Amino acid sequence: xxxxxxxxxxxxxxxxxxxxxxxxxxxxxxxxxxxxxxxxxxxxxxxxxxxxxxxxxxxxxxxxxxxxxxxxxxxxxxxxxxxxxxxxxxxxxxxxxxxxxxxxxxxxxxxxxxxxxxxxxxxxxxxxxxxxxxxxxxxxxxxxxxxxxxxxxxxxxxxxxxxxxxxxxxxxxxxxxxxxxxxxxxxxxxxxxxxxxxxxxxxxxxxxxxxxxxxxxxxxxxxxxxxxxxxxxxxxxxxxxxxxxxxxxxxxxxxxxxxxxxxxxxxxxxxxxxxxxxxxxxxxxxxxxxxxxxxxxxxxxxxxxxxxxxxxxxxxxxxxxxxxxxxxxxxxxxxxxxxxxxxxxxxxxxxxxxxxxxxxxxxxxxxxxxxxxxxxxxxxxxxxxxxxxxxxxxxxxxxxxxxxxxxxxxxxxxxxxxxxxxxxxxxxxxxxxxxxxxxxxxxxxxxxxxxxxxxxxxxxxxxxxxxxxxxxxxxx
Amino acid sequence: xxxxxxxxxxxxxxxxxxxxxxxxxxxxxxxxxxxxxxxxxxxxxxxxxxxxxxxxxxxxxxxxxxxxxxxxxxxxxxxxxxxxxxxxxxxxxxxxxxxxxxxxxxxxxxxxxxxxxxxxxxxxxxxxxxxxxxxxxxxxxxxxxxxxxxxxxxxxxxxxxxxxxxxxxxxxxxxxxxxxxxxxxxxxxxxxxxxxxxxxxxxxxxxxxxxxxxxxxxxxxxxxxxxxxxxxxxxxxxxxxxxxxxxxxxxxxxxxxxxxxxxxxxxxxxxxxxxxxxxxxxxxxxxxxxxxxxxxxxxxxxxxxxxxxxx
Numbered sequence: 001x002x003x004x005x006x007x008x009x010x011x012x013x014x015x016x017x018x019x020x021x022x023x024x025x026x027x028x029x030x031x032x033x034x035x036x037x038x039x040x041x042x043x044x045x046x047x048x049x050x051x052x053x054x055x056x057x058x059x060x061x062x063x064x065x066x067x068x069x070x071x072x073x074x075x076x077x078x079x080x081x082x083x084x085x086x087x088x089x090x091x092x093x094x095x096x097x098x099x100x101x102x103x104x105x106x107x108x109x110x111x112x113x114x115x116x117x118x119x120x121x122x123x124x125x126x127x128x129x130x131x132x133x134x135x136x137x138x139x140x141x142x143x144x145x146x147x148x149x150x151x152x153x154x155x156x157x158x159x160x161x162x163x164x165x166x167x168x169x170x171x172x173x174x175x176x177x178x179x180x181x182x183x184x185x186x187x188x189x190x191x192x193x194x195x196x197x198x199x200x201x202x203x204x205x206x207x208x209x210x211x212x213x214x215x216x217x218x219x220x221x222x223x224x225x226x227x228x229x230x231x232x233x234x235x236x237x238x239x240x241x242x243x244x245x246x247x248x249x250x251x252x253x254x255x256x257x258x259x260x261x262x263x264x265x266x267x268x269x270x271x272x273x274x275x276x277x278x279x280x281x282x283x284x285x286x287x288x289x290x291x292x293x294x295x296x297x298x299x300x301x302x303x304x305x306x307x308x309x310x311x312x313x314x315x316x317x318x319x320x321x322x323x324x325x326x327x328x329x330x331x332x333x334x335x336x337x338x339x340x341x342x343x344x345x346x347x348x349x350x351x352x353x354x355x356x357x358x359x360x361x362x363x364x365x366x367x368x369x370x371x372x373x374x375x376x377x378x379x380x381x382x383x384x385x386x387x388x389x390x391x392x393x394x395x396x397x398x399x400x401x402x403x404x405x406x407x408x409x410x411x412x413x414x415x416x417x418x419x420x421x422x423x424x425x426x427x428x429x430x431x432x433x434x435x436x437x438x439x440x441x442x443x444x445x446x447x448x449x450x451x452x453x454x455x456x457x458x459x460x461x462x463x464x465x466x467x468x469x470x471x472x473x474x475x476x
Numbered sequence: 477x478x479x480x481x482x483x484x485x486x487x488x489x490x491x492x493x494x495x496x497x498x499x500x501x502x503x504x505x506x507x508x509x510x511x512x513x514x515x516x517x518x519x520x521x522x523x524x525x526x527x528x529x530x531x532x533x534x535x536x537x538x539x540x541x542x543x544x545x546x547x548x549x550x551x552x553x554x555x556x557x558x559x560x561x562x563x564x565x566x567x568x569x570x571x572x573x574x575x576x577x578x579x580x581x582x583x584x585x586x587x588x589x590x591x592x593x594x595x596x597x598x599x600x601x602x603x604x605x606x607x608x609x610x611x612x613x614x615x616x617x618x619x620x621x622x623x624x625x626x627x628x629x630x631x632x633x634x635x636x637x638x639x640x641x642x643x644x645x646x647x648x649x650x651x652x653x654x655x656x657x658x659x660x661x662x663x664x665x666x667x668x669x670x671x672x673x674x675x676x677x678x679x680x681x682x683x684x685x686x687x688x689x690x691x692x693x694x695x696x697x698x699x700x701x702x703x704x705x706x707x708x709x710x711x712x713x714x715x716x717x718x719x720x721x722x723x724x725x726x727x728x729x730x731x732x733x734x735x736x737x738x739x740x741x742x743x744x745x746x747x748x749x750x751x752x753x754x755x756x757x758x759x760x761x762x763x764x765x766x767x768x769x770x771x772x773x774x775x776x777x778x779x780x781x782x783x784x785x786x787x
Binding site: 052053228236237238240241246247248249251252262263264265266267 | 477478479480481482573574575576577578585588589592633637729731732783784
């Protein structure tokens, strides 16, 4: 089938600026050119049916309760050459190591603050800084066992870290299901390419979680979910099943003598590691949000006593906060004595008067984000906004500048994608899932590629109409 | 296994089985309504179906009169009627959704596909294709779900709770269907050919018609029908077979708190195992079946207390 030439205003993952194919897409493009359009269309329909039937959906907030939606899956993969991934992986290891060192430091000696590398008030007055964690020792000093680091490519193709998600990053189930779907739809592609496998992620995760158990021989690991109405519930069930561990809700657990138990048909059973997909605020109604029906009363006391491991730890949010993000390169230099291998996006902090002045004068060019926002909610994409939207946002910024940061609008790279009008370029990002445990940092090659399906849109979040692609890291 | 997980599995199985048996009951009632009879007698049958589920007042609140169309619509497709086939399949799917990680992929897909297909058809479309075809579809989907359950689930507690829920529901439902139809059939004075069709329809609704022929090789008599559906250990939907399965499942999942529930199940089983049909009929079949259903209810209570709402 014919593929129209791509816009060259952005870095295109498949074509270089002379409209030539990039070498790592050559075999795929040949295959695509030989595919009749109707066969592709049938395959796309088959994928939709299968995803529906398997129930790979996510719940959408703000719509009718219990609304489930498919995350659109695109059959054109995002391909990453081996050499490029090797660099990315090294950068990710370095970054997550530094972030874990930072978290340990600020809940203990606070050396980085004393050295003046980061303004103390940025950390200590941050709503995500959990005083309850000061002096608490966690197994192997690991706080962010699972990090979902969002990486984008811009300009001439250089990579930037957009955010470090260190609380309860989601999306890894789509990475695995997308791969399964591609193998089911187009098995022939997998004999034409050497593609690094990703389906062993759950084994890696379980192994990782077991290494951080509180000193027991055969630890019981569980996954704690907020419940069936959470947007990522599919993923919670998927991971629990793949790892062969219990999927528990708060009401399934209770704490006795600072020890966590689950209620089973054979009586109480001790729990050693909780992979929790529940935010800090809801974990323990005795310690945090009193109205939480989702948590476990007394969990914090068991945790502080060292009788149970939480992954991720409590209080990781202070390290992925957008107001702390600009200091990550400093963390890498401070803890590892290395230069950062991955770029940070230049960031204006609007609590600084000179930054605020600049940003207010350039709103139509910039992206402005809430410091504590997530999921693509509460942000302004200047170039894509109307004058009225910009003015409304300006008023919100002026009312509380410390709540916002701003970044240049990155010319996110794009990749050919199936849309209603045929194949067209759409912007994308990449979220690798980085695992940290007693034996160090590890990850499966690639991650989740999210793609903005609306023409020109730079927002890839699934809650905002984003889709996903299978992500191939080629092996040499 | 988690008590909450066991609870969802147990109810998933109960609702799936309930939907199937409701399809069986409605199908036999519909078949019987085709046998020539007075309109009053016919509507009496449909009224009995509502009474069986204690739904008379809920029905009266939304419908003007008891007739075949109204009752079928209410019992098949009414989302506000918690006992309709629609509601049972929805509840089965909701319970499955809550524990889908515990189910095999095939099992979840089967239950989810049933729900998706059900939602795609309106009651008018169901009628247009023929209501019996719809009942066959419900039975078939139930059979598919049961098939992938047995064919793919590990034989551990998860499967045991699923089987326990299914057996408890099936025993109750067989007793209900038999109680209602037996009552209606005994009332009719007409001892002629139409009775043959009615008894035949009852047996067919419980997939027992051919079995009856095979076992008795003789004319259909009410006493033998009762014996087959109550006492025959080898008929999978009989009360005896259900009680036997319940006892075995309870042995497999037994815990420190469950001795009394196991004892009660043992008593129920013994009463079926050593019973003779003449004695059952002499004491009154209706009384016997009512007692059975009460005991099943008690067992359900005990199972809930011992396993599903653990401390």
